Amino acid sequence: GGIITQTPKFLIGQEGQKLTLKCQQNFNHDTMYWYRQDSGKGLRLIYYSITENDLQKGDLSEGYDASREKKSSFSLTVTSAQKNEMAVFLCASRDWGQDTQYFGPGTRLLVL
Amino acid sequence: GQQVQQSPTSLVLQEGENAELQCNFSTSLNSMQWFYQRPGGSLISVFYNPSGTKQSGRLTSTTVIKERRSSLHISSSQITDSGTYLCAMMNYNQGKLIFGQGTKLSIKP
Secondary structure (H helix, E strand, O other): OOOEEEEOOEEEEOOOOOEEEEEEEOOOOOEEEEEEEOOOOOEEEEEEEOOOOOOEEOOOOOOEEEEEEEOOEEEEEEOOOOOOOEEEEEEEEEOOOOOOOEEOOOEEEEEO | OOOEEEEOOEEEEEOOOOEEEEEEEOOOOOOEEEEEEOOOOOEEEEEEOOOEEEEEOOEEEEEEOOOOEEEEEEOOOOHHHOEEEEEEEEEOOOOEEEEOOOEEEEEEO
16 A cells, blocks of 8 residues: 655645645655645646656646656645635545546645 | 536435435546545545446445446445545546536435
């Protein structure tokens, strides 16, 4: 078995601040994902990475940057936090050729 | 683009009743998954079910490709079944899942 770790668990930021969220997986999976979950809106894909050093934009990439530094880690940066923003950011990974995705526990963001 | 619609948006049942959750897809179905999310928790894969019927304990998933739909049936619901259930379809060209908006299930004692 494996595990996905996300840090921090809670993130409180100020308007305009640059915020970075981190994700680590020890499944040795090729593909990693960042999703945003807002209440009543399901999950929306922000960025994904098919393999190390690869980056693909999702449906909600504007306002975000991502970095796949190595196979096991995938970072997401909110380039300029929006006031009153509140959402959960979920990281996931899967083996290429397999359909099942595994999710981390999430980072809860609140912008004051 | 591809869309995934779930119904109902929310469902409140008494403990012991059966729950039926639906998922409809706007394009041809490639493969689909059902996920469960406890309040404040992460997503856990419940079923990977590209076609046909699969059962695991009190949960049964049925996917009908020709009709572009999938359902999740929970029999004899328990309070611990409460949470949000999401279905997702795989877009193989891009290697990504497309999620529905979820069904929030509340089981009352």
